[in-house]
Amino acid sequence: MSDHLAALYDRIATIYDPWSVSVVEDVEFYVEEALASGGPVVELAVGTGRIAVPVARAGIRVIGVDESPEMLAGARGYAEREGVADLVDLRLGDLREPPVRERVPLVTVPFRSLLHLPDEEEKLRALSAAASLLEPGGRLVFDVFAPSPEDIEETDGLWLEREPGIFERADWDVRARTLVLSVRGADQGATFELHWLSAAEWNALVEDAGLVAEELYGWFDRRPYEGGEDQIWVCRRPR
Ligand SMILES: C[S@@+](CC[C@H](N)C(=O)[O-])C[C@H]1O[C@@H](n2cnc3c(N)ncnc32)[C@H](O)[C@@H]1O
DSSP: OOHHHHHHHHHTHHHHHHHTTTOOTTHHHHHHHHHHHOSOEEEESOTTSTTHHHHHHTTOOEEEEESOHHHHHHHHHHHHHTTOGGGEEEEESOTTSOOOOOOEEEEEEOTTGGGGSOSHHHHHHHHHHHHHTEEEEEEEEEEEEOOOHHHHHHHBTOEEEEETTEEEEEEEETTTTEEEEEEEOSSOEEEEEEEOOOHHHHHHHHHHTTOEEEEEESSTTOOBOOSOSEEEEEEEOOO
């Protein structure tokens, strides 16, 4: 397990929800995917349950894996408040070696979590681990991004108040394809790295993991990917 990242998300667990409060566009998409699969769903890097709890509210059982105990505590509280704790099974662990013996029709990795992995080798480990949890014919759905020059230009090196009292700073290293992202609230803060790839590179990793890319969307309304910042991958394990 990566103690390094666990410690980082532990450090922002109480500001994570207010920080990401405006990120809502993906929730319905993942709920639709969960309903179409029939469940159960494994969500890798489940965080505070931002997606997992709405999936459970739709009646689908979720196994959520995360390496941050504090983020999982947030997810537990959210599931309890929403009355779906019996449908949300939270497990502490690394998404590259998920503590999951079950085989499921859908594995998800929402909100760019795979970008925390530093290189292609580690990303392939994660995709292969996700693939191994799938029933034959099951799907892996994940989203990632690669920044546009405009986004880099607008945000590089600036502290921006993303939500009231919560500040974010992006330092982009285009050559290394690494975003160093800092977030600060009143009592909590952390800095972590995100490492992006091109769509062609993701496709190669998906194939190396034994999966077939069925769809690549450019947004959560399922419009086709046309080279924008967001990539939403729907991959199938062959029967
Ligand atoms: C951006 S948050 C996403 C949380 C949630 N899926 C969502 O959509 O709001 C990233 C999460 O990935 C977790 N994480 C990062 N690296 C991990 C790893 N190697 N194994 C398990 N969890 C990891 C962090 O602890 C954090 O909760």
